[in-house]
Amino acid sequence: MRIDIITLFPSMFRGPFDESIIKRARKKGILEINFHNLRDFTGDRHRTVDDLPYGGGAGMVMKPEPLFRAVEKVKEEKRFSWKVILLSPQGQPFAQEKAKELAQEEGLIFICGHYEGVDERVREHLIDEELSLGDFVLTGGELAAMVIVDAIARMLPEVLGCKDSVREDSFYQTLLDYPHYTRPPEFRGWKVPGVLISGNHQKIREWRKKKKLENTFKKRPDLLKTAKLSREEEEMLEQIKRARTEH
Numbered sequence: 001m002r003i004d005i006i007t008l009f010p011s012m013f014r015g016p017f018d019e020s021i022i023k024r025a026r027k028k029g030i031l032e033i034n035f036h037n038l039r040d041f042t043g044d045r046h047r048t049v050d051d052l053p054y055g056g057g058a059g060m061v062m063k064p065e066p067l068f069r070a071v072e073k074v075k076e077e078k079r080f081s082w083k084v085i086l087l088s089p090q091g092q093p094f095a096q097e098k099a100k101e102l103a104q105e106e107g108l109i110f111i112c113g114h115y116e117g118v119d120e121r122v123r124e125h126l127i128d129e130e131l132s133l134g135d136f137v138l139t140g141g142e143l144a145a146m147v148i149v150d151a152i153a154r155m156l157p158e159v160l161g162c163k164d165s166v167r168e169d170s171f172y173q174t175l176l177d178y179p180h181y182t183r184p185p186e187f188r189g190w191k192v193p194g195v196l197i198s199g200n201h202q203k204i205r206e207w208r209k210k211k212k213l214e215n216t217f218k219k220r221p222d223l224l225k226t227a228k229l230s231r232e233e234e235e236m237l238e239q240i241k242r243a244r245t246e247h
């Protein structure tokens, strides 16, 4: 997969994409990430990327020409089909389903906004979709791009060593993850649940299934409205609810 990021601050990306899992994925060639400095696509001596808003008001607006030029330049690479994404607080809130969906694409172009945002013609004629990190306003799109690219990269086959770990993750199948424990079996008097050291794999699977439901019921009951549960899971959930009310 190829990801191209159009930004005023390419150096902000040094670090997050040069460490750990993303670094390995890039090294193995599973993921290619390129950064484009928006100022390289300006046409004037001052490398101007912003201008005053028509109609007056506070702040500056990102000019359309450099953004169109930058995206069109990336799209000259015809080996990939491209999807253009604008990071914006007005976009669809990013979530795991979107990460899965975007991991199927060949090429993604992310536009990181700044100031008051981008000229509306960028929204209308250049991008395919707008994604938001949540209902809050950041100073620029870079941090949002880092988070979203990281979540997409984990969904690429071969990026993580163990495919099962992705499937069990929170949100992958709507529910939250189950609790994890490692050695020692007892720490400051707190013991690891006996079932996990019993060696009984069937019992461990059941315990984890139940804990996923319990976790979701306790922390994010809203997720249960859309979760597709098996008969066994529905029964477990009923038990969890009953135990709660009896308490």
Ligand SMILES: C[S@@+](CC[C@H](N)C(=O)[O-])C[C@H]1O[C@@H](n2cnc3c(N)ncnc32)[C@H](O)[C@@H]1O
Binding pocket: 086, 087, 088, 089, 090, 111, 112, 113, 114, 115, 116, 117, 118, 131, 132, 133, 134, 135, 136, 137, 138, 139, 140, 141, 142, 144
């Ligand atoms: C200060 S914000 C502009 C906010 C804009 N005036 C608005 O209210 O919609 C500057 C840039 O930061 C990025 N940004 C801010 N909040 C974001 C969010 N929640 N998710 C994704 N990107 C965000 C966008 O690229 C945006 O163009």
